[in-house]
Structures are given as structure tokens and as C-alpha cells.
Amino acid sequence: MDAAIRVEALSKRFGRLEVLRDVSCAVADGEVVCVIGPSGSGKSTLLRCMNGLEEATSGRVLVHGVAVSDHGTNLDTVRREVGMVFQRFNLFPHKTVLQNLALAPRLLRGLTAAETRDRADALLDKVGVLDKRDAYPNQLSGGQQQRVAIARALAMQPKLMLFDEPTSSLDPEMVGEVLAVMQRLAEEGMTMVIVTHEMGFARRVAHRVLFLDEGRLVEEGPPAALFESPREERTRRFLGKVL
């Protein structure tokens, strides 16, 4: 069976800046993978290549066997199955919470208004913001907005979820509520790739951790091994600074 995500010799350049250099990795169905590394190491770019928000300079990215990196591929159909959560939430400010959740399923899944509403309500309840369903995003706290953003992605019933530093722009007291939602999602068996600086969370929830530095995949392994006894000097130095 195809892996949920397979990255083959991926390189990405922005002009002369080499952001990713020959990165290869794979994510299995049901696996939770955390990507860690210093800022500017290419973590977010790697994640954004996985749903085609960034285009690979060379190499391939396959999502359930479909080459996202090919120009001929219809990205829209791939992205329906790949949820994404952003650092800065990116909720639609002119739509209510409910409308944020309903938009894509109504347009793309052919559901009735009632079906999308029921599904949205269930998801909002799950992430604990059901009472805000008729509010506008700017009336919510950062933590609430990010939980709505997760629910919005889940409303498409994706096969896997990408998280791009989901707690990095949150006030410290709101980080926990978002991580709790993500942990529950992981426990339910969702395939997840999470770019994060939350080492405690990575250690607790991830099945596997990738360490990126200067655009290279330096080391990967189960969190216990990678955090307790990193093989690479660079990993050790990074962990020494953040732990």
C-alpha cells in the first residue's frame, strides 16, 4: 500500500536560497510525525510542499500515491483529503465560525445545508467552541480561533492533517487547549504531520520525530530515542538549547 505521504529527494530553492536539500521521508497511514528544528531550517516549507502550497524545485512529493509535485496533477482534489492548519489561523474574517466550517464541504462535498450544519456542530463541540458558532473570528481568542481552524480542516473529513506551527502565535496560556485537541485527534488515529517547537508535545504524542537543520533531514526516529540519545551532533546541540 502507498504511504500517506512520500517525499523523494525533495529540494526547494527560493531564488538563490536553498531551503530544502535532498529531503526524503515517508509518513504511514495513522502515523503522527513531528518535524522539529531551528527556525529557517525548512520545516514549514517541507510541510507546504506536501499539499502543493509550495512547488518543489526538484524531487517528488506523493500523497497516497498521487504526485503533488507534477504539473498535471489536479491539486484541488488532492487538497480535499489533506487538511492544513496554519500558524496564523487564517480563518475567513467575513464569515461566522459556522460559515467558516460549512464553506468547503458545501461547495466540494455536495452536502445539504442541514448536513454541513450538523457536521460543523459536532466538530465545534469536539474542539469545545460550539457556543461560538455564530460569532465572527475577530470575536474569539487566539486559542479559540485555532481550534475553529482545526475544526474547519476536519469538516472536509480529510485523510491526513498538516499542522504548521499551530501554537507559535498563541499566548502561552492558550497553547494547552490547542495541543489537547491535537492530542485527541492523534489518539483517534488521524495521520498527522506537525511542525512544532513544542518538544514536550512531540515527545508525548509523536510516533516519530524528524529533525531538520539547514534544509537537510539530519536525523529521524522515535521520540524517546531522538530526545534521549540523538546520534547526530547537530541534533544534540539543538536539543541542548531548547530542552
Added chain:
Amino acid sequence: MDEPQILWFGWFRADIIKEYEPLFWEGLRMTVGVTVVCILLGTLLGLLLGLARLADARSPVARVLTRVLLRWPATVYVSFFRGTPLFVQILLMHFAVVPLFMNPADGWLISGDTARDLRQNYGAVITGIVSLSLNAGAYISEIFRAGIQSIDRGQTEAARSLGLSYGQAMYHVVLPQAFRRMLPPLGNNAIALLKDSSLVSAVGLGELAYAARTVAGAYSRYWEPYLTISVMYWLLTLLLAWGVRHLEVRYGRGDSR
């Protein structure tokens, strides 16, 4: 002229305005009609031009094609219509372009008696609507472009990552937000268009300025007709500005910035 003179404030010959009242009403109708039609056509054209100037594609071949077929023509178009006087555009349209498409002998679009009749009866209206719309489209495309670009890229990314197509993301996510920010400049543009419609009187469109010119010619009096249409234009622009403000308030909610 055996009608009694009616003097307001001792110098304003109100009887002249009264005598030509139907002409002014007719002019008002034409000014408002042309303006409304041109706002609609200009906005549509502006949207298309704005999107053309922002067009991009994934594969290298398609990228070159969008540049050559969309971006560059749109850029040249906007540059020309913003870089030449509207008055000159109107004359060019009326005496050169319209005859090319519409003339009794060999019109590209219409010829024969239909062309003659059309130009005789509606020549100035056609010129007015076409040239004002083309001109407004160029200015409005810049408003659309700036409005679309002012929306955070994360909005498009969020919409696209849910699986929405480019068009769906534009229609449901980007344009509704951009439109709110575009309302004030669009309102200014509509007001400019209303005032600029007076230029089409030069080719004989029977709108307000034309009515005033007719009256001024008949009586050799200038204060009365031009002051009258000035007040009418002023009231119209005030009304338009009020309408735009109303829309801004109505659509202002939910914008975080």
C-alpha cells in the same frame, strides 16, 4: 420671448430655466443613465482586467502564456487609458473607432442603413457608454488589483488548502473581503465618472452639460444654466457619496483590519 421675466435675487432669470425645464430633466435622466450603466460595465471590465494583471500559472509553459495573453495586454490597456486624456479618448472613439465598426459602407460590425440609423440616433450614447466604460475599467482594475493584493495571502492559502479552486477562493473568500476595502475608492471612482460624463456633451450627447450649453446658446446667459446644472451635479455626487457610506457601514462587519 413674450413670457414675463422671473427674477430671483434680482439677477437670476428663473424663467429661462423654467422654459427649458424638460431639457434639464431629459439631461438629468441621460447623465444618471449613462453613469449607472458605465459604473456596472466599468466594474465588470475592471474586475476582468484586474484578474488578468494578477494571472499566474504553475507550469512554465502556461506561465509564459498567461504573461503574453493576459498580463501584458491588460497592463498596456490600463497604461493607455490612464495615460491619455479622457476627452481625447471620447473624440477618438466618436470620430475614428465607432465609424470603423459602424458605417453604411463597410462597417466591421454593422453596415448599411442600420449603421446609419444607429449612428444618427444613438451615436453619442454609444460613444459615451463605450468610452466612459473603457476608461473607468482601466481605473477600476487598479482598485481591484490593490484590493485583492491587500488581502493576506494566508486567506487564499487557507481556501486553496481546503480544496477550493482559484475561482472559488476568489469568489467566496478574497473578493468579498477585498470589496469592503474597495468601496471607498470605488465610490470616488463613481463620482468621477458622474462628473466626467459631462465631457461626452462635446460629441452631442444630450445630458446635463449639453442641456446647459443649449440654453446658454439660446439666451447668451451663462450663470443660469451652468449654475443650475452645477447644483444638480452637486446633489447627485452628494447622493452617491451617501449611498457609498451606507454600503460601507452595511458591509463593514467582520473585517478584522
